[in-house]
Structures are given as C-alpha cells and as structure tokens.
Amino acid sequence: MGITLPQVFSGITPAQYAILVDKASAAGLDLSGHSGTASKYGVEVAWNYAPELGELSIQCLKTPFFMSPEAVNAKVKSLVDGAVA
Numbered sequence: 001m002g003i004t005l006p007q008v009f010s011g012i013t014p015a016q017y018a019i020l021v022d023k024a025s026a027a028g029l030d031l032s033g034h035s036g037t038a039s040k041y042g043v044e045v046a047w048n049y050a051p052e053l054g055e056l057s058i059q060c061l062k063t064p065f066f067m068s069p070e071a072v073n074a075k076v077k078s079l080v081d082g083a084v085a
Contacts, residue, residue: 006059020083
C-alpha cells in the first residue's frame with residue numbers, strides 16, 4: 001500500500017537540509033546522505049537532495065494499512081516547511 005508521486009521542494013539550501021535531517025532524525029527517520037530510503041512503523045520513504053540545484057524530492061513508497069499515503073505526504077510537507085521557515 002501507499003506509493004505516491006514524489007513531492008519536490010525547491011530552494012532548499014544545505015543549511016536548511018541539515019535542519020530537515022535533524023528534524024527527521026528526531027521523528028525517527030534517518031536521512032543519511034543526499035539520497036536513500038528510510039522506514040519506521042511501516043512507512044517507507046525515498047529521498048534525493050541535489051544541493052547544487054537546491055532541490056529535494058521525497059516519495060512515500062509504503063504505508064501500513066492504518067495510514068494513508070496522503071497523511072504521510074502531509075507530514076512530510078509539514079516537516080520540510082518547518083525546516084525551511
């Protein structure tokens with residue numbers, strides 16, 4: 001269950017990406033490096049950060065039956081918005 005289209009965020013500086021990585025870590029997702037996959041509680045996401053473009057792409061790959069992909073996307077958007085504010 002739960003694959004969505006990637007969410008693409010533009011204008012993400014390396015400093016903002018570092019804040020996002022810290023916030024994701026506090027939420028239990030280890031975003032090590034500029035790309036990869038991470039999972040927790042049945043939610044799996046993939047990400048790719050291109051610092052030279054300032055572009056971050058995050059895609060929900062899997063969700064447990066009790067959580068919608070849209071809920072994961074909303075949480076991701078909130079997390080990114082909070083990191084870049």
